[in-house]
Each structure stands twice: as C-alpha cells, then as structure tokens.
Amino acid sequence: RAMAVLESLRVTITNFPTAKSLDIQVPNFPADETKGFHQVPFAPIVFIERTDFKEEPEPGFKRLALGQPVGLRHTGYVIELQRVIKGPSGCVESLEVTCRRADAGEKPKAFIHWVSQPLTCEVRLYERLFQHKNPEDPTEVPGGFLSDLNPASLRVVEAALVDCSVALAKPFNKFQFERLGYFSVDPDSHQGKLVFNRTVTLKEDPGKV
Secondary structure, eight states: OBOEESSEEEEEETTOSSSSOEEEEEESSTTOGGGOEEEEEEOSEEEEEGGGBOSSOOTTOOSBBTTBOEEETTTTEEEEEEEEEEOTTSOEEEEEEEEEEGGGSOOOSOEEOOBSSOEEEEEEEEOOSBSSSOTTOTTTOTTOGGGGBOTTSEEEEEEEEEOGGGTTOOTTOEEEETTTEEEEEOTTOBTTBOEEEEEEOOOOOTTOO
C-alpha cells in the first residue's frame, strides 16, 4: 500500500502540533499488520485529492467542506476547514485548516488519503480499450472493431504526487494506491521520475471513503 494524489490540492495546517514534520507508520497491508510498516512524513503542508473538498457540497458528500471535518488516514488527526484561498480567476488554489487529535472530539464522517513532502511522478490510467464486450461481433458493433475503440482508454497524469515510501521502486514492482487502484512501475521510469501504470481499478462508491 502507498498513498498517491492524482489531482492535488494544497492544504496548510495552521496549528500543526510540532515545529517539524512527524514520522507516520503506515501498514504495508492494513488487513494484516504482521506484514510490516513503512514510514511517511506528515508535515504542516499536505496535499489531498481536489475531489475530496467542496465549497458547496451536495447532499451526501462526506469529505472536507466548511463545518465538516475529515480525518487524515493513518495520522490520528482530523482537519477542519478555516479558509479557502482562490486565484485571480476564482479557482481554489489552496486551503487553510486546523487539526486536532481524532480521539479529542466527534468522529469525522470520512477519512481521506493525503501526501506530504511527496515525489512527483507520471501516472497512466488505463481503461477498457473497446466500448463493447464483443467488439468483433457485427451484431454488437456493425462498423467493425476499429470503430469501437474507447477514446478515453488512456489518461496520463504527468504530475501526480506519491508518498516517498516508493522512491526506490523498480520496474514491475506493484502497489495499491489507497482509494485509487492497483499500479505497476513502468520500465519507462528513470532516476528522479517514476512512471506508474494502473492495472486494476477499485470499484468504489463515490460517496464511500
């Protein structure tokens, strides 16, 4: 397991509990902690998925919003929104939050993944190559299989962020990125720039943590 963020949103924790970053122990396999842990830094600046925050949440949205705190996975901390910082175009550029211990108040509705002091990497998100189950069946696809190619079969995220525990990964090493799916290191990787291919997606309810 590792944590990665594809579309990042910068979050500053204004009352971070220490003067420097903390070292967080994250289980390699949360379902079986006997398989060991890896360490990731937890600092006053973290990055979360942009989709895990909404200024005006729709009913049923359980993640970060004004008056709706969320927990940060594995840290034992909950963050609460204080300020939204926007750019000249009105787009949300960053957030300011405060934090508290998770056991020092009401349990949040959701826990989200995050990264801090991350590595920048390329992530290739593969979807089905064809739009139909049997693209060569003329009754299903009258125009032939080439007409059935999925235009969204590959999306490349050139500046994804991943936690530093994967820094020494080699081609074909495999990881599960929390809430995102299963990934393999591509041989196109080189020193200073890892490339990950998504091999299997997670069938996740959008409202579920």
